[in-house]
Amino acid sequence: MRAGVFAFAVSCALLASGCNSLPGKPAPGPEVPRPESILSPQVLFAQNCSGCHGTEGQHGPATPLASPVYQALVDDATLRRVISRGLPGSMMPAFAQSAGGELTDAQVDSIVRGIRAKWNKGDALKVANLPPYADDGKGDAKAGEQVYANNCANCHGPAGGKIGEAGSVLNPDFMTLMAPQTFRTTVIVGRPDLGMPDWRDQMDSPMTAQQVSDVVAFLMAQKPNAPAGRTQAPQATQGAAHQRALQPRISGGAR
Ligand code: HEC
Numbered sequence: 001m002r003a004g005v006f007a008f009a010v011s012c013a014l015l016a017s018g019c020n021s022l023p024g025k026p027a028p029g030p031e032v033p034r035p036e037s038i039l040s041p042q043v044l045f046a047q048n049c050s051g052c053h054g055t056e057g058q059h060g061p062a063t064p065l066a067s068p069v070y071q072a073l074v075d076d077a078t079l080r081r082v083i084s085r086g087l088p089g090s091m092m093p094a095f096a097q098s099a100g101g102e103l104t105d106a107q108v109d110s111i112v113r114g115i116r117a118k119w120n121k122g123d124a125l126k127v128a129n130l131p132p133y134a135d136d137g138k139g140d141a142k143a144g145e146q147v148y149a150n151n152c153a154n155c156h157g158p159a160g161g162k163i164g165e166a167g168s169v170l171n172p173d174f175m176t177l178m179a180p181q182t183f184r185t186t187v188i189v190g191r192p193d194l195g196m197p198d199w200r201d202q203m204d205s206p207m208t209a210q211q212v213s214d215v216v217a218f219l220m221a222q223k224p225n226a227p228a229g230r231t232q233a234p235q236a237t238q239g240a241a242h243q244r245a246l247q248p249r250i251s252g253g254a255r
């Protein structure tokens with residue numbers, strides 16, 4: 001009995017945070033902050049985001065949030081919504097407690113403010129015909145096939161042809177696990193950290209907002225039909241599949 005209590009006390013000392021949830025335990029001192037008391041945007045970003053979006057908001061597998069073009073493209077409400085609820089069917093998880101995540105609304109707000117303070121360079125790009133963030137549903141897949149051939153095939157490979165230097169974006173496994181918005185965001189913002197130009201520096205330079213919508217409509221038309229219940233699939237399974245889908249592109253990517 002004594003030994004058991006001792007072992008429990010020791011494991012509590014070792015796993016201090018794990019025992020914070022025990023009923024009746026006094027509030028921890030400042031050296032062991034409760035997870036929901038962390039409000040530093042740097043700490044929250046490092047703990048929750050940098051693994052996928054990169055420690056400095058770029059060079060990760062996911063959207064380069066630090067890109068000034070991305071910052072010009074989104075508003076605070078969009079950031080807050082995506083971070084809170086995630087992008088269903090993709091690897092981007094929901095973080096708000098109200099959506100099954102672990103962060104309070106105050107923490108989500110702090111991350112949004114931190115991202116803006118660090119990476120938003122103001123309105124400089126707003127004048128440069130930035131295509132709108134959201135799709136207007138007016139894209140034409142047929143026209144988009146030509147836009148793809150002109151602007152994307154030289155790096156990603158022609159539709160139905162040899163995979164390009166930057167890896168295929170038409171691979172069905174990859175497509176299934178991408179949110180439609182991600183295609184649009186990537187066409188506009190590019191992957192400046194990985195060598196993909198933004199919409200201004202494609203072959204049709206700059207691409208018009210219509211061309212952006214068209215090429216996204218073309219990509220969506222190649223997307224395999226989502227099996228029923230896909231968005232409910234366990235995260236780990238999705239993650240592994242997405243990693244596999246990303247792998248050939250990452251290893252074959254043009255740097
Ligand atoms: C497990 C990996 C992962 C983690 C952790 C993660 N993200 Fe993401 N995030 C993604 C992926 C992947 C996408 C693009 C979705 C897709 O593939 O279709 C994304 C997309 C986004 C977008 C939307 C980009 C757009 O098109 O507008 C925002 C904003 C974002 N993430 C912010 C965050 C923030 C802030 C955190 C931390 C609180 C975070 N993410 C944590 C993987 C992740």
Ligand code: HEC
Pocket residue numbers: 061062063148151152153154155156166167169182183186187191194195196197202215249250251252253254255
């Ligand atoms: C100059 C070469 C180049 C051109 C042109 C180019 N891309 Fe890319 N693209 C890349 C590279 C490099 C990556 C990153 C690949 C990796 O993950 O290593 C990438 C990534 C992507 C991704 C995945 C983004 C993600 O976060 O997973 C999509 C989608 C994409 N490109 C679509 C397009 C489309 C559509 C076009 C044409 C409008 C295009 N690209 C034109 C080089 C290019």
